[in-house]
Amino acid sequence: MEERDSDNIKKLLLEYITGAIDKKGLEILTHWRQEAKSHEELFQRLISEDFLPKNREECILSPQDTEKEWQQICRRTFRKKTIRWQRILRYAAVFLLPLCLCLFLLKQKQDIPELPPLAQAIQELKTTAPILTLSDGSCIPLEHKATEEIRSSHSSILRTGDTLRYTAVKSADTTIHYNTLTIPKGNDYHLMLSDGTIVYLNTSSSLKYPVRFNGAVREVELVGEGYFNVKHDPEHPFIVKANGIAVKVLGTSFNVRAYQEEKIISTTLVEGAVYVKNRQSEVILTPSQQAVCTPEGRDIDVQTVNTDYYVGWITGRFIFNNTRLDDILTRLQQWYNFEVFYEKEQLKDLPFSLNIDKQKDFSKILNALERTERIRFSIKGNTVVVKNY
Structure with missing residues (x-):
């Protein structure tokens, strides 16, 4: 990369982090991120809450500290990719130290005060436990991360922490018996189906599935969001039905988001291949493609995406890329547990990128958004008030 180009990228990275980037600059930065996977990985690490300091003074690093920090970033982001080391270390000299020096120049601005801990006003919504509904209609609250075996006449279920693992019980009964796992707000859960397929269920979601798969297909029904790592079985296709669409696979990894209140259904493919079908259309996805449609719509739009943005939730992170504030x-x-009030309607459409641990205190997430110097928050009861900066 030529020095002139690298200087421009450094400037755009700084403007992005401080919220001062304009539309043209955002287009140039987006193009640079798409040029190479290493560019995107570097960008995500730089904007990550785990990397950015809590205040600008902490960004004043000595050359030795800079090199040490960069080595840590490289080990976390590019482990086992030794071929890239020389190129990555060049990025350290090109980006990291100049970026920190630029942030040091900004310390003359008034620091944004940290919002106080909101333990009382804004709490995580873990008010109810996930519910397992058995085929006989009985409900089992999964209240504690305990280890126990749940047995029925049709299956054996091993519960370990926040994971359910099914083992089919041999039986002459060929009737298909269903269980339903329901995940309330503020929770997520994992389960391994009897065929070895692994499913991650996100908050406010549910999955209806057979305790044992019989017949020519393996079929489940999803409401909300789920990530599927399907056990390969070419003789028994795996089908996910969700809000008017069907996703058919043989063995692959993909994410389906189909919350009814959003009225948009997206299927994001990580590995393998899937068929996505609604009432009018059918498409085949290859890795890093996403299909988007509505329950009533005819067409299915296909686009190439960075899958990390759509499956990052299974690693315990909130990841947003140029996402509207209202959507975030x-x-x-x-x-x-909070409501939102916008002092100005146009604030809803401000785009932000965020990469932060879901276990962070809620105030830390708001502080990360405030440090862009584009918006401010205040808390009144359990209402978050969004203001101009």
Whole structure:
């Protein structure tokens, strides 16, 4: 990369982090991120809450500290990719130290005060436990991360922490018996189906599935969001039905988001291949493609995406990329107990990128957004008030 180009990228990275980037600059930065996977990985690490300091003074690093920090970033982001080391270390000199020096220049601005801990006003929504509904209609609250065996006449279920593992019980009965796992707000859960398929269920979701798969297909019904790592079985296709669409696979990894209140259904493919079908259309996805449609719509739109943005939730992180503020806060409402009030309607459309641990205190998430110097928050009861900066 030529020095002139690298200087421009450094400037755009700084403007992005401080919220001062304009539309043209955002287009240039987006193009740079798409040029190479290493660019995108570097960008995500730089904007991550785990990397950005809590205040600008902490960004004053000595050359030795800078090198040490960069080595840590490289080990976390590019482990086992030794071929890239020389190129990555060049990025350290090109980006990291100049970026920190630029942030040091900004310390003359008034620091944004940290919002106080909101343990009382804004709490995580873990008010009810996930519910397992058995085929006979009985409900089992999964209240504690205990280890226990749940037995019925049709299956054996091993519960370990926040994971359910099914083992089929041999039986002459060929009737298909269903269980339903329901995940309330503020929770997520994992389960392994009897065929070895692994499913991650996100908050406010439910999955209806057979305790044992019989017949020519393996079929489940999803409401909300789920990530599927399907056990390969070419003789028994796996089908996910969700809000008017069907996703058919043989063995692959993909994410389906189909919350009824959002009225948009997206299927994001990580590995393998899937068929996505609604009432009028059918498409085949290859890795890193996403299909988007509505329950009533005819067409299915297909686009190439960075899958990390759509499956990051299974690793315990909130990841947003140029996402409307209103969409970000709506997503957070699935995890925290709060309402939102905007002083100006146009604030809803401000785009932000965020990469932060879901276990962070809610105030830390708001502080991360405030440090862009584009918006301010105040808390009144359990209402988050959004203001101009």
